[in-house]
Amino acid sequence: xxxxxxxxxxxxxxxxxxxxFETPGNFSYGNGPYAFPGWVGQNYRFHSNAVVNGSxxxxxxxxxxxxxIQWGGVLSTAPAARAAVLxxxxxxxxxxxxxxxxxxxxxxxxxxxxxxxxAFYDAQGRHLKDYYGPDWxxxxxxxxxxxxARFAVTxxxxxxxxxxxxxxxxxAGIFPREDVRHVYVDDVRLEGVPExxxxxxxx
Numbered sequence: 001x002x003x004x005x006x007x008x009x010x011x012x013x014x015x016x017x018x019x020x021f022e023t024p025g026n027f028s029y030g031n032g033p034y035a036f037p038g039w040v041g042q043n044y045r046f047h048s049n050a051v052v053n054g055s056x057x058x059x060x061x062x063x064x065x066x067x068x069i070q071w072g073g074v075l076s077t078a079p080a081a082r083a084a085v086l087x088x089x090x091x092x093x094x095x096x097x098x099x100x101x102x103x104x105x106x107x108x109x110x111x112x113x114x115x116x117x118x119a120f121y122d123a124q125g126r127h128l129k130d131y132y133g134p135d136w137x138x139x140x141x142x143x144x145x146x147x148x149a150r151f152a153v154t155x156x157x158x159x160x161x162x163x164x165x166x167x168x169x170x171x172a173g174i175f176p177r178e179d180v181r182h183v184y185v186d187d188v189r190l191e192g193v194p195e196x197x198x199x200x201x202x203x
Contacts, residue, residue, distance in 0.1 A: 008192020014083035024051035038081040044072040061096035066186035069170040077165035090193040093118040094152040098184040114170040120161040131155030
């Protein structure tokens with residue numbers, strides 16, 4: 001067993017493998033799992049989640065690529081790409097989300113968007129705790145091709161926490177017809193949060 005990681009440094013992204021999806025992969029069409037550098041995922045129904053190209057402010061929020069969840073699916077940090085963390089420290093997951101759906105046929109909010117989850121694991125990869133946010137519902141923006149919005153989830157690493165990862169849940173739901181209803185994600189970051197002075201004083 002190697003030495004523990006150093007305390008987190010504010011502003012440093014602890015996700016080191018493909019956090020902005022600049023390295024694409026190969027994806028299959030239809031139900032089933034997929035994997036590409038830094039990430040694993042699951043297609044729902046007959047969908048095709050994939051890395052997409054674009055320009056900042058448009059199809060991507062930064063860089064040249066983003067990830068598109070088509071109609072619904074799950075995207076998670078690959079186990080080997082999870083960040084090293086220390087118990088008792090506070091961490092923040094943040095990411096950019098953009099929704100795209102038919103403006104004339106808006107679905108229910110519960111079936112649109114995605115819910116970001118910050119998950120902690122022990123040294124054997126056993127799941128310890130999840131933090132959902134900013135609330136339980138999927139995060140949504142305006143009808144039509146919506147602009148990018150940044151969302152964040154903050155959580156305290158529990159006892160025995162050694163790793164942290166990210167999961168994004170995009171429910172498929174039930175729609176009146178097969179319209180566009182995609183979620184785009186980009187610029188995923190996991191950072192240590194500076195502790196307040198009063199907490200440092202009593203540690």
